[in-house]
Protein backbone atom coordinates (compact mmCIF):
# COMPACT_ATOMS: atom_id res chain seq x y z
CA UNK A 1 0.00 0.00 0.00
CA UNK A 2 1.30 3.47 -0.71
CA UNK A 3 0.56 7.14 -1.21
CA UNK A 4 1.19 8.49 -4.71
CA UNK A 5 0.41 12.10 -5.59
CA UNK A 6 -3.09 12.77 -4.31
CA UNK A 7 -3.91 9.07 -3.94
CA UNK A 8 -3.71 7.02 -0.78
CA UNK A 9 -4.47 3.33 -0.27
CA UNK A 10 -3.49 2.29 -3.77
CA UNK A 11 -1.73 -0.94 -4.75
CA UNK A 12 0.49 -1.89 -7.69
CA UNK A 13 -0.74 -5.01 -9.50
CA UNK A 14 1.96 -7.06 -11.21
CA UNK A 15 1.05 -8.98 -14.40
CA UNK A 16 2.76 -12.28 -15.25
CA UNK A 17 3.31 -11.19 -18.86
CA UNK A 18 5.87 -8.42 -18.54
CA UNK A 19 8.16 -6.26 -20.61
CA UNK A 20 10.74 -9.03 -21.22
CA UNK A 21 8.06 -11.35 -22.65
CA UNK A 22 6.68 -8.63 -24.92
CA UNK A 23 10.14 -7.64 -26.11
CA UNK A 24 10.91 -11.28 -26.91
CA UNK A 25 7.70 -11.55 -28.90
CA UNK A 26 8.58 -8.43 -30.91
CA UNK A 27 12.32 -9.11 -31.10
CA UNK A 28 13.13 -5.51 -30.17
CA UNK A 29 13.63 -3.43 -27.03
CA UNK A 30 11.16 -0.81 -25.93
CA UNK A 31 12.49 2.73 -25.81
CA UNK A 32 11.54 6.37 -26.28
CA UNK A 33 12.98 8.48 -29.08
CA UNK A 34 12.19 12.04 -27.94
CA UNK A 35 12.45 14.60 -30.76
CA UNK A 36 12.68 18.23 -29.59
CA UNK A 37 13.07 21.46 -31.52
CA UNK A 38 11.40 24.61 -32.76
CA UNK A 39 8.11 24.60 -34.63
CA UNK A 40 8.97 23.95 -38.28
CA UNK A 41 12.34 22.36 -37.50
CA UNK A 42 11.17 19.05 -39.02
CA UNK A 43 10.19 17.02 -35.95
CA UNK A 44 7.02 15.45 -37.36
CA UNK A 45 8.66 14.75 -40.70
CA UNK A 46 11.58 13.03 -38.98
CA UNK A 47 9.26 11.06 -36.66
CA UNK A 48 7.28 9.69 -39.61
CA UNK A 49 10.42 8.91 -41.58
CA UNK A 50 11.93 6.98 -38.64
CA UNK A 51 8.66 5.12 -38.12
CA UNK A 52 8.47 4.18 -41.83
CA UNK A 53 12.09 3.03 -41.83
CA UNK A 54 11.51 0.87 -38.72
CA UNK A 55 8.29 -0.54 -40.17
CA UNK A 56 10.11 -1.63 -43.32
CA UNK A 57 12.57 -3.51 -41.07
CA UNK A 58 9.69 -5.26 -39.29
CA UNK A 59 10.05 -3.19 -36.11
CA UNK A 60 7.00 -1.86 -34.26
CA UNK A 61 6.96 1.85 -33.47
CA UNK A 62 4.36 4.48 -32.63
CA UNK A 63 4.51 8.24 -33.09
CA UNK A 64 3.24 10.56 -30.35
CA UNK A 65 3.04 13.94 -32.08
CA UNK A 66 2.47 17.05 -29.98
CA UNK A 67 0.10 18.66 -32.46
CA UNK A 68 -1.95 15.46 -32.80
CA UNK A 69 -2.16 14.80 -29.06
CA UNK A 70 -3.49 18.32 -28.57
CA UNK A 71 -6.54 17.16 -30.59
CA UNK A 72 -7.40 14.62 -27.87
CA UNK A 73 -5.50 13.65 -24.74
CA UNK A 74 -4.15 17.18 -24.28
CA UNK A 75 -6.96 19.26 -25.74
CA UNK A 76 -7.52 20.95 -22.39
CA UNK A 77 -4.01 22.44 -22.46
CA UNK A 78 -2.72 25.67 -23.99
CA UNK A 79 0.77 27.11 -24.30
CA UNK A 80 1.33 28.77 -20.90
CA UNK A 81 4.40 27.47 -19.05
CA UNK A 82 2.28 25.26 -16.72
CA UNK A 83 0.29 23.88 -19.65
CA UNK A 84 3.38 22.98 -21.65
CA UNK A 85 4.87 21.33 -18.56
CA UNK A 86 1.71 19.26 -18.06
CA UNK A 87 1.64 18.45 -21.79
CA UNK A 88 5.18 17.08 -21.65
CA UNK A 89 4.55 15.24 -18.37
CA UNK A 90 1.53 13.43 -19.81
CA UNK A 91 3.30 12.52 -23.03
CA UNK A 92 6.33 11.34 -21.02
CA UNK A 93 4.06 9.02 -19.01
CA UNK A 94 2.33 7.71 -22.16
CA UNK A 95 5.69 7.20 -23.87
CA UNK A 96 6.86 5.23 -20.84
CA UNK A 97 3.85 2.92 -21.21
CA UNK A 98 4.54 2.42 -24.92
CA UNK A 99 8.17 1.55 -24.16
CA UNK A 100 6.98 -0.85 -21.47
CA UNK A 101 4.73 -2.41 -24.12
CA UNK A 102 7.96 -3.13 -26.03
CA UNK A 103 7.47 -0.50 -28.74
CA UNK A 104 9.86 2.06 -30.10
CA UNK A 105 7.91 5.15 -29.13
CA UNK A 106 8.74 8.28 -31.10
CA UNK A 107 7.62 11.44 -29.29
CA UNK A 108 7.71 14.61 -31.34
CA UNK A 109 7.06 17.79 -29.38
CA UNK A 110 8.64 21.22 -29.15
CA UNK A 111 9.18 20.45 -25.44
CA UNK A 112 11.01 23.76 -25.01
CA UNK A 113 11.97 23.53 -21.34
CA UNK A 114 14.97 21.43 -20.32
CA UNK A 115 13.60 20.46 -16.91
CA UNK A 116 10.45 19.00 -18.48
CA UNK A 117 12.45 16.87 -20.93
CA UNK A 118 14.78 15.77 -18.13
CA UNK A 119 11.78 14.72 -16.05
CA UNK A 120 10.65 12.46 -18.93
CA UNK A 121 14.15 11.03 -19.22
CA UNK A 122 14.08 10.21 -15.49
CA UNK A 123 10.94 8.08 -16.04
CA UNK A 124 12.80 5.68 -18.32
CA UNK A 125 15.30 3.05 -17.16
CA UNK A 126 18.76 2.14 -18.46
CA UNK A 127 19.50 4.48 -21.36
CA UNK A 128 16.19 3.83 -23.09
CA UNK A 129 15.40 7.57 -23.45
CA UNK A 130 17.01 8.86 -26.61
CA UNK A 131 16.82 12.63 -26.98
CA UNK A 132 17.07 13.89 -30.55
CA UNK A 133 17.63 17.61 -31.00
CA UNK A 134 16.52 19.16 -34.29
CA UNK A 135 19.05 21.96 -34.21
CA UNK A 136 17.67 24.09 -37.03
CA UNK A 137 18.07 27.88 -37.02
CA UNK A 138 15.00 29.97 -36.24
CA UNK A 139 15.48 31.72 -39.60
CA UNK A 140 15.01 28.42 -41.46
CA UNK A 141 11.91 27.46 -39.44
CA UNK A 142 10.46 30.90 -39.94
CA UNK A 143 11.20 30.84 -43.65
CA UNK A 144 9.39 27.48 -43.94
CA UNK A 145 6.46 28.68 -41.82
CA UNK A 146 4.43 25.67 -42.98
CA UNK A 147 1.40 26.66 -40.89
CA UNK A 148 1.74 30.46 -41.10
CA UNK A 149 2.15 30.65 -37.32
CA UNK A 150 5.46 32.57 -37.29
CA UNK A 151 3.84 35.30 -39.38
CA UNK A 152 1.00 35.52 -36.87
CA UNK A 153 3.45 35.52 -33.94
CA UNK A 154 5.53 38.31 -35.53
CA UNK A 155 2.35 40.28 -36.05
CA UNK A 156 1.55 39.86 -32.34
CA UNK A 157 -1.54 37.77 -33.14
CA UNK A 158 -0.14 34.73 -31.28
CA UNK A 159 1.42 35.46 -27.89
CA UNK A 160 4.08 33.28 -26.30
CA UNK A 161 5.26 31.59 -29.49
CA UNK A 162 8.37 29.46 -29.02
CA UNK A 163 11.47 31.14 -30.42
CA UNK A 164 9.71 34.50 -30.81
CA UNK A 165 8.47 35.54 -27.38
CA UNK A 166 8.76 32.27 -25.46
CA UNK A 167 12.08 30.52 -24.81
CA UNK A 168 13.51 27.34 -26.30
CA UNK A 169 16.19 25.75 -24.12
CA UNK A 170 18.45 23.48 -26.24
CA UNK A 171 19.53 20.14 -24.78
CA UNK A 172 22.94 20.03 -23.08
CA UNK A 173 23.54 16.28 -23.36
CA UNK A 174 21.32 14.81 -26.05
CA UNK A 175 22.05 11.45 -27.65
CA UNK A 176 21.61 12.71 -31.23
CA UNK A 177 21.88 16.22 -32.66
CA UNK A 178 20.72 16.86 -36.21
CA UNK A 179 21.72 20.08 -37.91
CA UNK A 180 22.38 21.70 -41.27
CA UNK A 181 25.44 20.60 -43.24
CA UNK A 182 27.21 23.47 -45.03
CA UNK A 183 24.10 25.57 -44.56
CA UNK A 184 21.76 22.94 -46.03
CA UNK A 185 19.25 20.79 -44.14
CA UNK A 186 19.80 17.10 -44.93
CA UNK A 187 16.82 15.25 -46.42
CA UNK A 188 14.49 13.59 -43.89
CA UNK A 189 15.52 10.08 -44.97
CA UNK A 190 19.18 10.78 -44.22
CA UNK A 191 18.38 12.12 -40.77
CA UNK A 192 16.05 9.19 -40.06
CA UNK A 193 18.89 6.88 -41.09
CA UNK A 194 21.09 8.36 -38.36
CA UNK A 195 18.44 7.71 -35.73
CA UNK A 196 17.80 4.14 -36.90
CA UNK A 197 21.54 3.42 -37.04
CA UNK A 198 21.83 4.65 -33.43
CA UNK A 199 18.98 2.34 -32.37
CA UNK A 200 20.62 -0.56 -34.18
CA UNK A 201 24.06 0.09 -32.65
CA UNK A 202 22.59 0.35 -29.16
CA UNK A 203 20.78 -2.98 -29.59
CA UNK A 204 17.18 -1.75 -29.57
CA UNK A 205 16.33 -3.54 -32.83
CA UNK A 206 16.77 -7.02 -31.39
CA UNK A 207 16.03 -8.72 -28.08
CA UNK A 208 19.26 -10.34 -27.02
Ligand SMILES: Nc1ncnc2c1ncn2[C@@H]1O[C@H](COP(=O)(O)OS(=O)(=O)O)[C@@H](OP(=O)(O)O)[C@H]1O
Pocket residue numbers: 038039040043044066067070079083084085087088108109110111112147149158159160161162
Ligand atom coordinates in the same frame (compact mmCIF):
# COMPACT_ATOMS: atom_id res chain seq x y z
N1 LIG B 1 2.44 29.55 -28.76
C1 LIG B 1 2.86 28.49 -29.45
N2 LIG B 1 4.16 28.08 -29.37
C2 LIG B 1 4.55 27.01 -30.07
N3 LIG B 1 3.75 26.25 -30.87
C3 LIG B 1 2.45 26.62 -30.97
C4 LIG B 1 1.96 27.74 -30.28
N4 LIG B 1 0.63 27.87 -30.58
C5 LIG B 1 0.32 26.87 -31.41
N5 LIG B 1 1.41 26.10 -31.66
C6 LIG B 1 1.36 24.88 -32.47
O1 LIG B 1 1.43 23.81 -31.52
C7 LIG B 1 2.42 22.87 -31.88
C8 LIG B 1 3.35 22.54 -30.70
O2 LIG B 1 2.71 21.71 -29.79
P1 LIG B 1 3.60 20.94 -28.71
O3 LIG B 1 2.64 20.13 -27.92
O4 LIG B 1 4.69 20.22 -29.41
O5 LIG B 1 4.21 22.14 -27.85
S1 LIG B 1 4.93 22.08 -26.44
O6 LIG B 1 5.86 20.93 -26.47
O7 LIG B 1 3.91 21.90 -25.40
O8 LIG B 1 5.62 23.37 -26.28
C9 LIG B 1 3.28 23.51 -32.94
O9 LIG B 1 3.45 22.46 -33.88
P2 LIG B 1 4.87 22.08 -34.55
O10 LIG B 1 5.02 23.09 -35.62
O11 LIG B 1 4.62 20.70 -35.07
O12 LIG B 1 5.96 22.12 -33.54
C10 LIG B 1 2.45 24.67 -33.47
O13 LIG B 1 1.82 24.30 -34.66
Ligand SMILES: Nc1ncnc2c1ncn2[C@@H]1O[C@H](COP(=O)(O)OP(=O)(O)O)[C@@H](O)[C@H]1O
Pocket residue numbers: 037038039040041042043044045046144146185186187188
Ligand atom coordinates in the same frame (compact mmCIF):
# COMPACT_ATOMS: atom_id res chain seq x y z
N1 LIG C 1 14.72 17.60 -43.83
C1 LIG C 1 13.93 18.48 -44.42
N2 LIG C 1 14.31 19.16 -45.50
C2 LIG C 1 13.49 20.07 -46.08
N3 LIG C 1 12.26 20.39 -45.62
C3 LIG C 1 11.84 19.76 -44.53
C4 LIG C 1 12.64 18.78 -43.86
N4 LIG C 1 11.95 18.32 -42.79
C5 LIG C 1 10.78 18.99 -42.80
N5 LIG C 1 10.70 19.83 -43.84
C6 LIG C 1 9.58 20.74 -44.15
O1 LIG C 1 9.54 21.72 -43.12
C7 LIG C 1 8.20 21.99 -42.73
C8 LIG C 1 8.04 21.73 -41.23
O2 LIG C 1 8.25 20.34 -40.99
P1 LIG C 1 7.53 19.61 -39.78
O3 LIG C 1 7.98 18.20 -39.81
O4 LIG C 1 6.06 19.85 -39.81
O5 LIG C 1 8.17 20.37 -38.54
P2 LIG C 1 7.73 20.43 -37.01
O6 LIG C 1 7.00 19.14 -36.71
O7 LIG C 1 9.00 20.56 -36.24
O8 LIG C 1 6.84 21.64 -36.89
C9 LIG C 1 7.32 21.11 -43.61
O9 LIG C 1 6.87 21.88 -44.71
C10 LIG C 1 8.25 20.01 -44.07
O10 LIG C 1 7.88 19.49 -45.32
